[in-house]
Amino acid sequence: MHSKIFAAALGLFAPANALLRFGCAQSSVQRLDPLVNPGQIPSSHLHQIIGGNSFNVTMDPAKGFDLVQKSTCTSCQFSEDFSNYWTATIFFRARNGSFMRVPQIPQQGIESTKGGMMVYYMTDALFDNAQKSKVTAFKPGFRMLIGDATIRTRDQARRFRQLTYICMESQANRAPEYIGFPPMPCKGGWMVNHLFPTCWDGKNLDSPDHRSHVSYPESGTFESGGPCPATHPVRLPQLMLETVWDTSKFNNKNDWPADGSQPFVWSSGDSTGFSSHADYMFGWKDDSLQRAMDSSCYVNCPTLKTQSISQQNKCTVPDMVKEPLDGCK
Template identity: 70%
Template sequence: MKWSSVAVASGLFTSSNALLRFGCSQLTVQRLDPLVNPGLIPSTHLHQIIGGNSFNASMDIKTHDLPTVSTCTTCQFTEDFSNYWTAVLYFKAKNGTYKRVPQRAQQGMEGTNGGMVVYYMSDALFDTAQKSSVTAFKPGFRMLVGDVTYTTRDQARDFRQLTYTCMQNEGTRSPEYVDFPKTTCPSGIMINHRFPTCWDGVNLDSPNHRDHVAYPESGTFESGGPCPSTHPVKIPQILLETVWDTKQFNNKADWPADGSQPFVWSSGDGTGFANHADYVFGWKGDSLQKHLDSHSYVTASTLKTQTIAQQNKCTVKDMVGENFDGWLTKLPGDIMA
């Protein structure tokens, strides 16, 4: 599906300046993937999903309007019915069995059931001015970052800033690595997904869910690098932060006999280079644009909030019906890592 190219040529996009940071509790954990495996129940590997409760195996770009068909959201702002999802992290023990790693809330969001913290930025996170102009996403927009088949650093260079942080305490945000940490992490592993920030201005999606978006042609998003001519429209950077509570797995006696790091994605990847995330836009009306136009930093006076207890109540039914907890001999989908 396409957005009118006339809008790009005639400058009809509204530009804006702002940063938004908010928490979303867990909506569901299931083998569903409406982008890569639309209609397939179950999908190839397990995902953890946040956002609006219209999430399901089939979310057709022409008919599935998230704000219309959702009745609740797990996100702090009630106007955000978007869906965001990533693969699930597992611990692989010395005996070859697997156990799902729980997610935990960040400081100040205690009580949140798993989930992630979401950012929308027009400039680097540390830039309180947020002066750059960006264009809000359009209804039906969706994208994917990362590649589930990647297993090497050279392959992973296709994507920027899909990283891992070994948290020493609650405030740890650096250094960031592109593969799994090799040592124990006292406060867990934070995994960061930063999406591309340039759009072709026409297509709401593409066959691989990536070609309609791009990174700056030089420099980075943080340095204000320009968008390429093929993707001239600057969009907000979405950053997802997921804290995986690995503390219960910090006994190295339970790690592989060769001392290698023990964590694997639910897709079976043990390198970390298959890190990936999906996004389907679902903000109600022009609520995201209005916020961006407010030029605010973190605060969101134009948006409505709900309590963490209300966020936690929003769920979807189990559409797959499989066990993914406890100690497993194989990852869900009969995957071996």
């Protein structure tokens, strides 16, 4: 068993299909949400955004909006990916009642990236080097939401899978993992994980709740190769977002609430962590994502065009809300 793992780590097992892993710089932080609050300035809470610079107040494909055509750059490593990905932001609530926005930090290998996230597209489980399954890439105009900004309890959160927090000792570790906010100071900050559903109804690019057109496997999980339900028969790539928040800047417990409770809060107003959510709007150029998913790519992909981190950092979205970000939820 150990020899197989070692061989896989060296890349001796060539994948039949793809796993993409790439960094995206932060393109904007502002109260906009063209999926849940289209046309509304400001949106209900603050978001951090990556991807194409066409991100705007309203992005309706039914009215001809096309991320690829509208964007002139992307903050992601693969320059054909003009998709937008966004999550809420996290604040530290100090003992004196003030709020300070928790900064994001890039992961190992992309240290000079400005904040942002790590993005994955997988045909099989993350640590399956074979990546042997076939998937259908998202279509132009596709969008979806995972999680719910309004929930506050573990029971409410059970309908969503794999929305987790890792209390990091360092950039190298992935444990311990929590469903709600970690209850203790974390030396290396938090890694917040968002894994989206992997089955599609094959017809609708969106739905009124932005969730009903996608589904989790009928049984088992994506990682175990669980089958898609008959209502959602099309197997999608596993889309996963990792965001590292530098909560270590606030580890002095003298600044925490006097009762010792954890002091962090999502910009949605949630102090439990159960409201973790993320939004996605597909914007890959032409058939570039499908070609990558059909190729033998592992992490990097020669079928895709890449750009430097300095180019990624230059791609930004104009400030349309024009309000201070610290203290703003």
